[in-house]
Amino acid sequence: MSTLTQKKGIGATIWDYLTTVDHKKIAILYLISGGFFFLVGGLEAMLIRIQLAVPDNDFVSAGLYNEILTMHGTTMIFLAAMPLLFALMNAVVPLQIGARDVAFPFLNSLGFWLFFFGGIFLNLSWFLDGAPDAGWTSYASLALHSPGHGVDFYLLGLQVSGIGTLIAGINFLVTIINMRAPGMTYMRMPLFTWTTFVASALILFAFPALTVGLALLMFDRLFDTAFFNPALGGNTVIWEHLFWIFGHPEVYILILPAFGIFSDILPVFARKRLFGYSSMVFATVLIGFLGFMVWAHHMFTTGLGPIANAIFAVATMAIAVPTGIKIFNWLFTIWGGSIRFTSPMIWSVAFIPTFVMGGVTGVMLAAAAADYQYHDTYFVVAHFHYVIVGGVVFSLFAGAIYWWPTMFGKMLNEKLNIVTFILFFIGFHLTFFIQHFLGLMGMPRRVFTFLPGQGLNVGNAISTVGAFLMAAATIILLYNIVLTAIKGKKVGMDPWGDGRTLEWAIPSPPPEYNFKQTPLVRGLDALWIEKMEGNKEMTPAEPLGDIHMPNGSILPFIMSFGLFVVSFGLMYREDYSWGLAAIFVGFIITLAAMFLRSIIDDHGYHIHKEDLMNEDKGGKA
Amino acid sequence: MANVEEKLTAENFPASPERATLEGKNKFTGFWLFLGGETVLFASLFATFLALRESTAGGASTQDLFEIPLVFVATMLLLTSSLTSVYAMYHMKNFNFGKMQLWLIITVLLGFAFLLLEIYEFNHYVHEFEFTITSSALGSAFYTLVGTHGLHVAFGLLWITTLIVRNAKRGLSLYNAPKYYLASLYWHFIDVVWVFIFTVVYLMGMVG
Amino acid sequence: MANNHNSANPKVDLTYRRKKNAEDMKHQIITFSMMIFLTIIAFIAVGYDGIGEWFKIPFIITLAVIQVIFQLYYFMHMSHRGHEAAALFLFSGVGVAGLTVLAFMTIIWW
């Protein structure tokens, strides 16, 4: 069954990926599509910055600018950052807890394909009726007012990919609850697993609010309901609440796994265990918990009244405390350590002060009375790029480089990694630091141009220059990836040398069954413990035996495709005669695939003990 | 699991068949989590309804529309169907496949009756009061909330029916026991939601 | 991995379990009657004109909550072992749900 070593034709490889339910391959699918969308979103960012480089610019038109801006935010958040995190989670979390796969391999694949088709659907808007143009927040009054089908693409695309995200979230939760190896108690889980767990819980409770919000807005646009139509008693503030009840937890869905990645990398390259492990876990849970009680800080100027504003202001500020705990724990993790500055480590340490700068502006924004000035200005834009780029994107760079061997069995070129870092880091601060001041100096966000004579020219020009540096950095990374794919050397087990957690206890990349024998975990940093006791590998928790594996299936792809068709049907229901038909056909495709799934028994297959023994040295009985 | 295929008898049938295999356990946990998510989904719809419950735009109000007898009958149907599905699970634990199927069929029939009643009700509102999903914000919120519940009922019926038919010939196993169990959990959850619907939407709507 | 066989002596096990299941079922029926009873009270309370709104609404909502607890703990067995994760996540969901409803009832007033 050693399919990994076999050479396959291109068709067979594609089919393999279309039908795979293996978490490691799904991770690669997420990485590729998330990476692609990151480039698209980045390209859109570049267009934004070019347009804003000088006052009164007409590089893009006003309407087009709004489309670019909306698609930039939406793509980056939903189609780039989250899927890229999912890529790392899929690649690493099952390994970190010593599992052979996720709890629901089939659903894992379904989650991916739903995300994928949702993302494609959203981006097809560029070629069909124009992209959505109401901002990534798609506030109801403007979204209802927006002509054409742009906003419908947003609503349906996010609905489909949102279901995928929800499925992925549940899958990770169950995996972590039920599939941990013997001895892997909750308080021995690596922090990336912990943060995945909490982020998944946030997904579980936040996405339904988005689902409902999107559905209501879709009904209003496509079926003339009156949720947000004041003339019939509707109320657009409901959308704002629903969006932010989802939207605020969403930003923690992004940042918590990022925190987890850094918490895993820092100890490895400082060769020192994570300082204050239990308070790190506690802080993670607390951030997740508080994350649900602060959403109205995005609505300070909506007119909720001083009582609501004051409560939400105080609740928001409270989040600084657990986050601070994390920051100091990281600092004290590397304090007294023996730090090796590999590129993942450089990204990780650079993250600390950068994120603090973004976080503290968050607390400034939380000061409700002062936020009346900041709100909807470039100060906010600066805040969230500091936390998102300086936190999430840095973590993605760090994590991708760190786990590249786990995913592909090769190391990226360190020199090029460092060039990427330098360019990106400088570019990043150049772009966004100045935006704080632009905001304070009176520049609203989401403007397609600004007028000369308002003191905003220099700042914007600097900001644009910075963006080009980030683009250059990204291109070097792409070059690095290609180079590595062609020329990179294969690596063995524990390529960084100081691995502490279970993903480094098996070959990189791992065989399809991950662990020949489920490992026995004896404490936090399971591999490190064994290393310190002079053991080369983990003690197995079970005798070598047959390994049960799930079968691949094309059904997830088909189900998702069905919903893709439905989306077109819903949108074009009134424009084209085939619209209604598409709704039915799409639903039938999806339902038929679901039906097949439920009536065909799928017991999977087994990899036999003998084959495992033959594979190499063989396991211990 | 190797022992999924083993011949099952009442003796070796486990006490909690739904959680006897790892797959079963995963499904069980996953489904409960899903219900946690559904709670938020319905809460968002309830909250929207509550915010809009007086937005009649000059059309029919909840007091004009709702009548006690209809809601009462619907409630009784659904509550009873919850009990019948408990019976089904009782027989599952006793490894009595036939009775389990029977009680599930009764559950489906009750659920179906509920659904018919709901369709009648909506039809009534539309024709007697010109109260539609587009006539006012209240209408949108009402039909969306109650309709989403109705869709859940419909999906539940489809699910349970599929299970009944698919497994009719081959009996109970550790492979399908979790599926039955989840379907019954789902059915109870639908009932839980209904309890809030009849209280918050109908009864509160009648009070004013 | 997980072992399916619960006891060394299946026969004894079986009679014991049958009895326990039957007892469980009895509780379920009691629960059910309680639920029907609560429902009827709620309907009567609403139909009866003598009491004010200020009382009726909290009252029927309390009844609903009690009834739902019955459903969760008896019909859905949430009191049984192995439901820790289920309870944690369900109640977290209920927490978010409560916050949402509270917000929509208080800060959307116009």
Next chain:
Amino acid sequence: MRKWLTKWRLFSLFAMLTLVLAGCGEPFLSTLKPAGEVADMQYDLMVLSTLIMVVVIAVVTVIFIYVIVKFRRREGEENNIPVQVEGNHKLEIIWTVIPILLLIVLTVPVVSATFKLAEVDAIDDENRKPEDAIVVNVRANLYWWEFEYPDYGVVTSQDLIVPTDERVYFNLIASDVKHSFWIPSAGGKMDTNTENVNQMWLTFDSERADQAGEYFYGKCAELCGPSHGLMDFKVKAITRDEFDQWISDMETAEAVASTDLAVQGEQLFEEKGCIACHAISPTDERPAAARTAPNLATFGERARVAGILDHNAENVRNWLKDPETYKPGNKMTNTYDTLSDEELDALTEYLMGLKVSSN
């Protein structure tokens, strides 16, 4: 690597200082040049919070630099295994408690300011006298602003006129999609929702208004469509006496076309249907829903054409010829027949003559 990092930090600090010293933005636009009680309050909060944040950043940065310099792996330390410290309760308590204290320092003024800024009861007070507490109804539209003075039955648009050194109260609403009403130097900001009236107040300090120049700039701060970025308005803060004078001018104003060309323009204004949307009397008594375009009674005295273009005949002409180029998606485009050059001249002449001021 590390050296370079510290250098970068120095550089950014330096850059920040230069920026601060270079004067932060223009006094008519910048929140850092507050020009009234509200803006002052908010500015003070901004300064206080910035100070706290600078302290936080400084502490983190100092520890950070120390750590990455001191504990880097040097040559010969390849096999060094540092002590595996689990944690330290004392330290953990310190970095939990100190942030809490810092936040309390911040919370108290924030909460008090939040309530202070919400003191708008005066608006609906039955005994309110317009002399002490003036109310302006702001109505935001795609992409123009209407300002109604309900106490005087006067309507104007694009240019907001307010008295200095007293509280000015605002009722805010939008007629189409959500916008947001923001005068950075006077204080911000409140959304104009589509379903309800929001209320706020501002004050304009006379001295600092003078320093700012003739006008403060106002902005729309909520994405509202293609021309959101161009939905500017101007605020003219004048003394109470001047204000009263202006009001009385407005109350009695009547549009008179003085030159022949202007008379011609006046006629065209009716023939071409402009009058259907644009009122030319400040005492427009139609309901808000009927007022679908800026009131032009004071057009000749405006600071800008359509909120953005310099106010001169050339621009008025351009605007009338093709509004779409200047404000994409605006609601005037294509609502009237193409105008010939002569017609444009006449209309321009007429419009530029629309004034109310008596002096």
